[in-house]
Amino acid sequence: MIQCRNVVKIHRGRGLDGLKRGFKAVDDVSFSIEKNGNFGLVxxxxxxxxxxxxxxxxLDPPTSGKVIFDGVDLGSLGLRQLRTFRRRMQIVFQDPHSSLDPRMTVYDSLSEGLINIGVDRVDRTKKISRLLDLVGISSTLSSRFPHEFSTGQRQRIVIARALTMDPEFLILDEPVSNLDVSIQAQVINLLLDIKQELKLxxxxxxHDINLVAYMCDRIAVMYRGKIVEQSPTDELFSNPKNEYTRMLLASIPGSSGLSDAIDADIARGGSIENTARHVVSNSTSRTSDEPDIAEGTR
Structure with missing residues (x-):
């Protein structure tokens, strides 16, 4: 359904010296997600x-490379075509507080997209009620404002809003990282139930590889803008091929597998992130400080 082919994103600006510079935030990324798949990016x-x-x-087009959705190159579409096409693709961001307009009721927030595509009030109300019930929020609360809900409830509302366009593909960008652990589990299980019911x-x-493993059947590991390893979840955990992946797995409480050097570095107070950079830069014979790309069985 989704293919990323050599996607690059460069942020351009000026340095302190006034010269134009570019920062490569995404560097030659390629992967594919099958229809009804559950793909993790960690x-x-x-x-x-x-x-x-x-x-x-x-939303911020790639500098180069292609994104293919259901056989269509999104870069070939005009703005109007892209806007129509984007109904089939939605995103849930990390922070539900900034995702909802505090001046709008829940009903109005969920109505916006439906109004834009010409759905009348009766049908809007039916759909909003159904989606709120689906995510575990009583439809009788739709006249309330975001501040009247807990953080977990707000994220459920954000999920419902993403579903108003009847998307086929949903990007979940750290959707539970701002929630308490007990609430995280509820929202994750809700997302899995919704996926199954709506065939998304x-x-x-x-950033949590344990959480990604629970959610997904295939995982790609990203480091400094590159995909350094991707494979089925079971294979990634049983036979990680990249040092950075091994570090992520070893950082899971109760896991083992860090080398003596890494153990010693962490024991001395080194951070996991700095340790990863040290491991990656010393684990390859290349002059580059970036990890080799490892790919498991497709």
Whole structure:
């Protein structure tokens, strides 16, 4: 359903010296997600995950490369075509507080997209009630404002809003990272139930490899804008091929597998992130400090 082919995203600006410079936030990323698949993207904060998500949806188009959705190259579409096409693709962002307009009721927030495509009030009300019930929010509360709900309830509302367009593909960008652990489990199970009921395709993004493994049947590991390894979840956990992936797995509480050098570095107070960079830069014979790309069985 979704294919990323050599996607690159460069952020351009000027340095302190006034010269134009470019920062490659996404670097030659390729992967595919099958219809009804549940694909995970994992990596530390700042590695380019959200930038990639925005590029896939053409909210911030890639600098180069292609995004193919259901056989259509999104880069070949005009703005009007892209806007229509984008109804089939939606995203749930990390922070439900910034995702909802505090001046709008829940009903009005969920109505916006439906009004734009010409859905009348009767049908809007029916659909909004159905979607709120689906995510576990009573439709009788639709006249309330975001501040009257807990953080977990707000994220459920954000999920319902993403579903108003009847998408086929949903990007979930750290959808539970701002929630308490007990609430995280509820929202994750809700997302799995919704996926099954509506036959959705997911791209699930997180820094938590354990959470991604619970959600997804295939995982790509991202480091400094690159995909350094991707494979089926079971294979990634049983036979990781990249040092950075091994570090992520070893950081899971109760896991083992870090080398003595990594154990010693962490024991001395080194952060997991800095340890990863040290491991990656010393694990390859190439002059580059970036990890080799490893790919498991497709």
């Amino acid at each position: 990596g530390e904060s700042g590695c380019g995950k959200t930038t990639l998500a925005r590029a896939i949806l053409y 395709t997911y791209l699930f993004i997180s």
